[in-house]
Amino acid sequence: MSAISPPAPAGRSRSSDRRRRKGSGSLPALLLVPSLIILLGALAYPMVWQVITSFQKFGLAQQFGQGADFVGLENYRRIVTDGEVWVVVLRSIGFCLFCAFTTVLIGGLLALLMRGVGTVTRAILQVALLLAWAMPVVATMTVWIWIVDWRRGLLNWALTHLGVDASGHNWLASPTSFFAVAAAIVVWMSVPFVALSISAALTQISPEVLEAASLDGATGIQRVRYIVMPLVAPVLSLVLLLQIVWDLRVFTQVKFLQDAGGFANQTDVLGTFIYRLGTGSGDFGTASAVSVLMLVLTLLVSWPYVRSLLKESV
Amino acid sequence: MTPQTLKKALLSVLALIVAALWAGPVYWMLNSAFLDKITLSSTTPQFTPLGGSGDNFVAVIKDSGFLRALGVSLTVTVITVIVAIAVAFLGALAISRFTFRGRRSFVIALLLIQMLPAEGLFIAQYKMMSSLNMLNNVLGLSALYAAAVIPFTIWMLRGFVAGVPPELEEAAMVDGLSRTQAFLRITFPLLAPGLVASGVYAFLQCWNEFTVALVTMTEEQRRTLPLWLRGFIQASANREIDWGQVMAASTLVAVPVIIFFMLVQSRMSSGLVGGAVKG
Missing domain, CATH: 1.20.5 (Single alpha-helices involved in coiled-coils or other helix-helix interfaces)
Known part of the structure; x- marks a missing residue:
C-alpha cells in the first residue's frame, strides 16, 4: 500500500517446524476460510477480471452499456507501439531505478556516517530519520508542496538568498523540474528505512575483525571492499529490491504534485496513467493491460525477496 | 587538533x-x-513559531469537512483493524500450528500478494465496487483494506504464534484444561504483544492510505482524511491558500501516526531485514 509498509518477517524459531501438528482433520482449513474469502473476493476476483479485460476493447459504445469485444493481444501491442503508453512505461521505469539507486546510495553513506560519529550525534541523526520515516505520505506531500510553492515557498526564498534568483519560479511547471522535485521527495521519504537497515547490518560487524584487518595492513578502502561489503551485501540487495518495487508504484507523490499544478499528460507514471485511463476516459482495456504489466514487473522483481523469506522459515 | x-x-x-x-x-x-496567514504570506519566512497561536488548529477542528473525514477514517480504520486481526490470527494459527496440503503454496501466495502494488489493481477494484454498488461505502473500503493488510498480518503473526511452544498448551491440557481453555488462558495472553504490533501496522496502513480511497470514495461526503487533505492541494493550484491551516491539518493527521510508528518501529525494521542480517 503505502511506501512505509515493511514486509517484515518476524523470523522466529526454526525448531517450530518439528512441533507442528499434523493433520487435525479439517481444522486448518476452517481457520483459513475467513482469510480466503476476503482475499479471493477483494483481490483475486478483480485480478481475474483485469486479466480478462486486458484482452478486450473499450470505447464509446461500452460506456453506454454494450459488452466489450475480445481483441486478443491488441491492448498489449499498443503498450509497445503507442508512443504515449510506451513513454509512460519507460518514464516510470527510469524514475523508479533512479530513485531506488539514489536512495540506496545515500542510505548507505548515511549508515557509514552514523558509524563514524559519536553517540549523541548518532542519536540525533537517528531520531531525525525516524521522524521523516514516520510521516504519513499525504502529510509529507502537503509540507513539501508548501516548501516548493512558487509564491511563498521556503525553497525559492533560500535559493534567492544563496544568490540564485528563483523568486516566483514554479518548479512544477516543467516536466524535468517536476520530476526532480518528485525524486527529491521520494528519496527523502525512503532513505530513513534504507539508512537504518544498513546501519543495523553494520553493527553486526565486530570492530575486532576490522581492527585485525588494519593491523594486517588493510587500507580503509580494502576493509570496506573485503570485510564490510560481503557482510552487508545481502541487506544491500534486499533494500534495493524493495525500493525498486516500492518506487515503481509511486502514485500519491506524483498525483499530489500534479494536483498542485503539474501538467498531468507530461508527468504521468504508471499509477497515475492507469488512474486517468480508467476513471477519466473509461478505457478499461488499456488500463487493465498496463496494470497487468505493472503486476508482472513487480512479481518478477519480488521473486528473489520472497524466495529469501521462504528459505529463512516456513 | x-x-x-x-x-x-x-x-x-x-x-x-x-x-x-x-x-x-x-x-x-x-x-x-502555528503561524497566522499574514506572517506566512510575508516574503521572509519566519523560522520559529514564536508569537504564533493555536488558531489554525481550532479552525481546522471546527471545520465540518475535517470532522466528517475524521469520522470516515476512524470508522474504516477500526473496522479494518478488527476484521484483519481476527481473520489473520486464525490464518496464522493454521500455517504455524498445522501442516496441510497446499500450506507452502498458500504462504508463497501471501508473500507475493503483499508485494503487489495497489495501483496495479485499483481500477479493477473500482469496477467491482461500482458494479456491486459499493462505491462510497465505508464497509466496501474496509473490505479492500482488510484484503490489503491480511497477507502481511498473517505473516507477522505467524512469527509470534511460532514463538509460543505448543508444549505449554499441552502441559496445561495434561493439567486438566480443555484445548480451548488451554489456548485462551495460556497461548492467547502470550500473543498479546504480537496482536498489538500487527494492529498498529494495520492502523498505519488504513490511516495513511490514499490510492484505493481515491477511486472508491468519490463523493465529498465520504472522503477519508488523506482525500480531504488533497482537497487543499488541489485548491492551491489556482489560488493562494492558507498554508497555516493546511499544515495544522497535516499535523493533526500525522501526529497519531508518528506516535504509533515510534512504538512499533524497532520491531518492524528489525523484522524487515532480519533474515539477511542473521545470515
Whole structure:
C-alpha cells in the first residue's frame, strides 16, 4: 500500500517446524476460510477480471452499456507501439531505478556516517530519520508542496538568498523540474528505512575483525571492499529490491504534485496513467493491460525477496 | 587538533546537517501550523513559531469537512483493524500450528500478494465496487483494506504464534484444561504483544492510505482524511491558500501516526531485514 509498509518477517524459531501438528482433520482449513474469502473476493476476483479485460476493447459504445469485444493481444501491442503508453512505461521505469539507486546510495553513506560519529550525534541523526520515516505520505506531500510553492515557498526564498534568483519560479511547471522535485521527495521519504537497515547490518560487524584487518595492513578502502561489503551485501540487495518495487508504484507523490499544478499528460507514471485511463476516459482495456504489466514487473522483481523469506522459515 | 579529531568533528557537523535536512520538513510543518496567514504570506519566512497561536488548529477542528473525514477514517480504520486481526490470527494459527496440503503454496501466495502494488489493481477494484454498488461505502473500503493488510498480518503473526511452544498448551491440557481453555488462558495472553504490533501496522496502513480511497470514495461526503487533505492541494493550484491551516491539518493527521510508528518501529525494521542480517 503505502511506501512505509515493511514486509517484515518476524523470523522466529526454526525448531517450530518439528512441533507442528499434523493433520487435525479439517481444522486448518476452517481457520483459513475467513482469510480466503476476503482475499479471493477483494483481490483475486478483480485480478481475474483485469486479466480478462486486458484482452478486450473499450470505447464509446461500452460506456453506454454494450459488452466489450475480445481483441486478443491488441491492448498489449499498443503498450509497445503507442508512443504515449510506451513513454509512460519507460518514464516510470527510469524514475523508479533512479530513485531506488539514489536512495540506496545515500542510505548507505548515511549508515557509514552514523558509524563514524559519536553517540549523541548518532542519536540525533537517528531520531531525525525516524521522524521523516514516520510521516504519513499525504502529510509529507502537503509540507513539501508548501516548501516548493512558487509564491511563498521556503525553497525559492533560500535559493534567492544563496544568490540564485528563483523568486516566483514554479518548479512544477516543467516536466524535468517536476520530476526532480518528485525524486527529491521520494528519496527523502525512503532513505530513513534504507539508512537504518544498513546501519543495523553494520553493527553486526565486530570492530575486532576490522581492527585485525588494519593491523594486517588493510587500507580503509580494502576493509570496506573485503570485510564490510560481503557482510552487508545481502541487506544491500534486499533494500534495493524493495525500493525498486516500492518506487515503481509511486502514485500519491506524483498525483499530489500534479494536483498542485503539474501538467498531468507530461508527468504521468504508471499509477497515475492507469488512474486517468480508467476513471477519466473509461478505457478499461488499456488500463487493465498496463496494470497487468505493472503486476508482472513487480512479481518478477519480488521473486528473489520472497524466495529469501521462504528459505529463512516456513 | 589532531587530524583524527578534526575528521571526527567534520563528520559530526555533516551528520547534524543531514539530520536537519531530514527533520526539517517535519519541523516546517509544525512551525507553519502555528503561524497566522499574514506572517506566512510575508516574503521572509519566519523560522520559529514564536508569537504564533493555536488558531489554525481550532479552525481546522471546527471545520465540518475535517470532522466528517475524521469520522470516515476512524470508522474504516477500526473496522479494518478488527476484521484483519481476527481473520489473520486464525490464518496464522493454521500455517504455524498445522501442516496441510497446499500450506507452502498458500504462504508463497501471501508473500507475493503483499508485494503487489495497489495501483496495479485499483481500477479493477473500482469496477467491482461500482458494479456491486459499493462505491462510497465505508464497509466496501474496509473490505479492500482488510484484503490489503491480511497477507502481511498473517505473516507477522505467524512469527509470534511460532514463538509460543505448543508444549505449554499441552502441559496445561495434561493439567486438566480443555484445548480451548488451554489456548485462551495460556497461548492467547502470550500473543498479546504480537496482536498489538500487527494492529498498529494495520492502523498505519488504513490511516495513511490514499490510492484505493481515491477511486472508491468519490463523493465529498465520504472522503477519508488523506482525500480531504488533497482537497487543499488541489485548491492551491489556482489560488493562494492558507498554508497555516493546511499544515495544522497535516499535523493533526500525522501526529497519531508518528506516535504509533515510534512504538512499533524497532520491531518492524528489525523484522524487515532480519533474515539477511542473521545470515
